[in-house]
Amino acid sequence: YIFSKIEYLEKYRELLISKTESHKVKILAYCIMNNHAHILLHFEDVVELGKYMKIVNSAYAQFYNKCEGRVGYVFRDRYLSEPIKSEIQLYNCISYIHYNPVKAGLVIYPNKYYYSSYNDYINKTGVVDEKVLRYVFGSDYKYREQFDFIHMTMGEKMTITGNSKHFAVYRNT
Numbered sequence: 730y731i732f733s734k735i736e737y738l739e740k741y742r743e744l745l746i747s748k749t750e751s752h753k754v755k756i757l758a759y760c761i762m763n764n765h766a767h768i769l770l771h772f773e774d775v776v777e778l779g780k781y782m783k784i785v786n787s788a789y790a791q792f793y794n795k796c797e798g799r800v801g802y803v804f805r806d807r808y809l810s811e812p813i814k815s816e817i818q819l820y821n822c823i824s825y826i827h828y829n830p831v832k833a834g835l836v837i838y839p840n841k842y843y844y845s846s847y848n849d850y851i852n853k854t855g856v857v858d859e860k861v862l863r864y865v866f867g868s869d870y871k872y873r874e875q876f877d878f879i880h881m882t883m884g885e886k887m888t889i890t891g892n893s894k895h896f897a898v899y900r901n902t
Contacts, residue, residue, distance in 0.1 A: 757861060771864065
């Protein structure tokens with residue numbers, strides 16, 4: 730449980746957000762659980778992605794080890810990645826990330842979990858700005874209808890038209 734304390738959850742979220750600009754990645758969705766994190770990122774250059782994940786995870790490991798009075802690895806393995814090849818897969822991934830704490834039995838509704846981007850989308854704050862909304866939904870106008878739809882139909886077959894984009898989802902354990 731590498732994110733077992735509130736200050737650990739907050740530190741990892743702060744690192745995720747603060748390192749995006751310098752590494753040219755955009756967070757599209759995230760959820761930090763007690764023992765892992767899901768992060769959906771957009772990037773133009775895969776080299777920047779590797780640098781971003783290394784700097785975030787290294788900085789967190791140093792923080793965690795100092796707090797816990799330990800040395801060594803914090804993350805068991807290198808982050809796992811999977812490309813997102815369609816809008817349907819993108820929407821399913823966002824929904825999956827946001828419903829992770831619900832499936833784990835931590836909360837009943839995703840808006841009750843504070844270490845995910847679900848409320849960022851609801852309130853248009855945090856990692857969610859007009860650029861993210863335009864990128865994910867094509868527009869920031871009436872995006873909430875699409876956002877609510879993808880969360881209500883989680884696990885159901887959706888039909889969505891559009892071009893595939895370059896995305897990747899990450900899980901740290």
